[in-house]
Amino acid sequence: MDRKNEKSEAKGGGKGGNKPFQLDKHEIIERIPNFHLLPKPVKRRVYALKRLQLQSANIEAKFYEEVHELERKYAGLYQPVYDKRREIVSGAVEPTDEECEWHSDQEEDDLAENLQKKAALEEKPADSADSVDQKGVPDFWLTVFKHVDLLGEMLQEHDEPILKHLQNVTVKFSEPGKPMTFTLEFHFESNSYFSNTLLTKVYHMKSEPDNNDPLSFEGPEIVDCEGCKIDWHKGKDVTVKVVKKKQKHKGRGTIRTVTKEVPQESFFNFFNPVKASPEGMDEELDFTIATDFEIGHFFRERVIPRAVLYFTGEALEDDESFEEEDLEEGEEEDLDEEGDEEEEGDFDPTA
């Protein structure tokens, strides 16, 4: 019985989602209570099997390098599609009727149906004078971001006017032979907030087994990232807010008001990531970093390749299956809540 208690404690230590991949030695002992009972000759053979497992891990590392090569090759094949997307979104080109042909499937029918129902209730007509001469797809990436639950509270109302100037998001893979990285590139039109037209976030991958724990290798893993300096125009930096503070002069007792800048939640903190703490020194910090890595991976794997599906919302069900397969009721409720929060943003009447 107390064995179970021990076990729960061991697991308890890992709670909170930080370092979810670390092996729990205690756990191992609990799981193989009879390992120490194995006759020495058998134990010896098991060690031989573990040595073979090291060989497998090294072969696996080569496999993932070749997959990375494939990804670089296919990045080239996707490029023309992404270029065309950029041109349509920005309004640089107007698609032909043929290019816009979309066979109305069930979903479209539902939308159309819904249109009639809702249009009645709407104060604003479907085609208002001010909107007919809009270029491309206005607020495309802003809308995409609003539909990415993972961005959560990172995306603030004060970020939205800035993200209206975001024109494209792309990913660049490291050259063959170089250390494995991918770089997210956020392309902005010139705007009144900062002078950069390109903001970047580089993610560094560890693509070979770790010497300290080679058998836990599961393929390339994000291990570090770098943001970039944003050259904010004076008073436009949304990652800080100015607060007034009263100071009392010790001697004279006169009171004066000073202003100081304090950090503020913003999507643009994404470009100024916190650095990892020494192994588990700071659980909250480690969690923040794990989330940042998750977001970076998600941009690369989902948002960039399927942006239009986030714009329309069609990608959302997929994400859930992406984040965790076959949901338990409990988890599903969690997701509902996230979804709702997200939604308040979507339905903001001021939007």
Next chain:
Amino acid sequence: MDRKNEKSEAKGGGKGGNKPFQLDKHEIIERIPNFHLLPKPVKRRVYALKRLQLQSANIEAKFYEEVHELERKYAGLYQPVYDKRREIVSGAVEPTDEECEWHSDQEEDDLAENLQKKAALEEKPADSADSVDQKGVPDFWLTVFKHVDLLGEMLQEHDEPILKHLQNVTVKFSEPGKPMTFTLEFHFESNSYFSNTLLTKVYHMKSEPDNNDPLSFEGPEIVDCEGCKIDWHKGKDVTVKVVKKKQKHKGRGTIRTVTKEVPQESFFNFFNPVKASPEGMDEELDFTIATDFEIGHFFRERVIPRAVLYFTGEALEDDESFEEEDLEEGEEEDLDEEGDEEEEGDFDPTA
């Protein structure tokens, strides 16, 4: 507000984990309340973007075919390692001292330490006379299976004596150009339960976008599987149990006892999978099938490549990160419980 209620309902409909990938039309409407408000010219451009997304999906399908090719190539590179594993497990070859050299890391130290502590309490000495002349690694695959939580109640006590005869588990990939499949092969030594020496389970993958919903393509997906006929020796079939039934003769009213076979939980039902029901006709059936697919995928991706880590228990933490990343407290507790159930098996004194 009631919009949220609608949403929860829509989500509620998807509960239970069956068909987690299916798009919920209702959901879409909720997520893009303003889609129908987009000016026609903008909507038109969005359709153009969706057509581009179809092109991406088809490129992605080619990418995954090349990955499958890579997997076939690497299956060849892993083969010598797997062969050596088989030989050591079966006792066909005795590894050299060099091959057994294992630098005692933290984990090994813990094990050693634990050995002293526990050995004292154990009735059975570490090297009992009957065990020193054991060949290879006895019960290797049985022990591996016991450590795979996913097999859950599939693995019954009456399966264990049979699985002691399981000598190897391998995976075969489909030939290039052929429809994408993988075959799990379970190699048995001749035994008193069935005459087969090879049991197989074939998984069929759908590797290109589905015409009905091409934009939801996420790479190859298991869509069907086939088991194989097990030629059980008389009275040895553990997938059925014999029950006695009393029958009363209508006319004479005499009572006679008849015996009939009824299905029984067993790992070997894995080779007689249920067939899919027409779209969501039977949620429980669909869930059973989803679980079977998950197990097949798990054998291919985890159990076969890392068998020794399941034998020692080291792979277990990884699985959790494999099933769902950064765990919520609630989920983690769920996993604890599973773990404990699993464990009761491991600690079965009769084992």
